Amino acid sequence: MKKLAVSLLAIAFCLMLAASSVSAKETITIKDDLGRNVTIGSPSERVVFTMENALKTYYAVGDAKNVAALKDDKWMRKLTEDIFSVVDPEFEKKITVNITGDQLNLESLAKVNPDLIVLWASSPEDPNLLAINDTLKVPTFAIYVTSLKDVYRQVDTMGMISGNKERAAAVKKIMESYVAKTTNVTDKLAESDKPKVFWMWTDVYGTAGVKSGMNDLIEEAGGVNVMTLAEKDAQEMEHPVVTQETLIKLNPDVIYMWYNEKLDPKDILNGDEFKGWKDINAVKNKRVYEIGNPSIFDAFSPRMPLALLHVAKDLHPDKFPGLDLNRTVDQYNVDIWGVHYPSMAKA
């Protein structure tokens, strides 16, 4: 009897061990952009992306089938054309998660049954982070990209999330090689050859402070952020708003507009509303440019090297005489995502 009891116990113990080894999934703990330790499955197989730039990065390094859902963003969708459908054949069938303002809809998230949610957050007290942790109890990975260096970090973290660290390393190398197409030229420029650049956000007088990501972009592209000449309290802001008089006083050589639906460079050069700008060097010399498509030239995604080339080419056209930006975009798309960009000339 005693022998039978011991045998039964041993069998039960073995069965338990076997069961636990089948159900235990490998997990990893990684740090998100806010420094929080996040424990996730390796790889995560049902990931929700509420940020387009993180999604672009994931598609570059990870398996598209692990993307379970994304943010319902009609404005950005019309700018991205069908590039995502080319990268991910199942893209149109992916679930979309509703967002009201900045508030994620928890029920639409729950429907997806995610094992990881990637979202923008600038603080661990972000209401969305807290709400998801309290209600859905799903791991959340906070994205907070504010500089060009953060873009490389994002490639690493998406590599860890997707379980494809080698691919992430390869993507970073490709990005660095394309960045070098710009910096090999701009690093050799004398300070006197670098134009003063006023970065113009959509609110016209809002610009990039000296600690912002766009400041890095201007400098890498061979320019000088005109805000380095402004008063210190304005310089230090992420998005300072200057007066028209201050802009005239700073007198930038180039005005670079972020994508603006209401204004074009010709409006700055000729419009009634901008008569007061006529003595600014940039306007006198007709050096007002605009980022053509904020999704293709997204500086806070793996497309950062393309944004850099776009700006550098406009700042120093004589230094990039043979550069065909459309073909470069297409080639870059092939190198990073493995597909041609639908509307660009094929490289």
Next chain:
Amino acid sequence: MRKKLSGKSLLHLFFLGLPVFAFFFSMFIGSFPVHPRELLDLLASHLFGYSTSYPEVYNTVIFQVRLPRVLLGMMVGASLSISGATFQGIFRNPLVSPYILGLSSGAAFGAALSLAFLPGTSIQFAAFFFSLLAVGLTYFMATTRRSTPVVSLVLAGVIVSAVFDALLALIQIAVNERALQSIVYWIMGSLGTASWSKIYSAFPLFALGCTVMLLLRWRLNVLALGDEEARSVGLNPELYKIVFIIAASLAASSAVAVAGVIGLVGLIVPHMLRMLFGPDHRTLIPLSLTFGASFLVLVDDFARAGMGFEVPVGVITTLVGAPFFAYLLRSVRSGGWE
């Protein structure tokens, strides 16, 4: 024997003449360095038609940037103050501002609509159109059997404001972050994009509205007694209410369309003047025009040159005006409302 001017009369004259001082003081303020002597020389050269040898950029800064901003600030300050004083007289309520009839909510909605979904439409036009639409809806809602009780106007204004605020919230939810930023900044109110074309477009309605309010101002004293009392002295209160509402709305809408929603000016300037000079509209209305003009332009001087970056002037009017108003409130019994 010559009568000596009383202290109050001197103060009266000071407030009437204050815009001249405010104008010149403001013209000397700015981040672009122009010596006061050079500035006066440039102004005189344009007035008397002689040429100067200053760099062209001086002309641009003075005549295309600073002068339009100072004049627009004075116009907007005058519009909001005189409209506020008029509305306070019509509604016989010290808490009333020019935005009481839904004007600011309508304007904000119009501007947001233009910024978010109608790229080809002028923000100014959209703001103006919807501000007047809001006032029209309020009046229509409040009028029954040819009579428009003041309480009904106030309540209808609250409802119309709430509706436009809700529609504005919907737009803010639906737009991308950059458009949202532009909308929020517009709502805060700013004179940063002042230009001659804005002055030309707003001036006719500002002038029309202010002229009507100035010419008919003594009737506000009668309306302030109540509808029955007004009828007993032969005044048609309904007619004059409409006239004043239209005049004040035209002036205030033209201001909001070009400068956004600048808060507190239309509320506190008339009160400040009432505390010093009493509630007689024959004095109050012209002083609201001149002091309102001076107040806003002097506050805007700080908004544009006080720091290295532009601060929305509506923020400064509140931070500066509110404590000063609180001080006056504590030192004058009943706030001059009697």
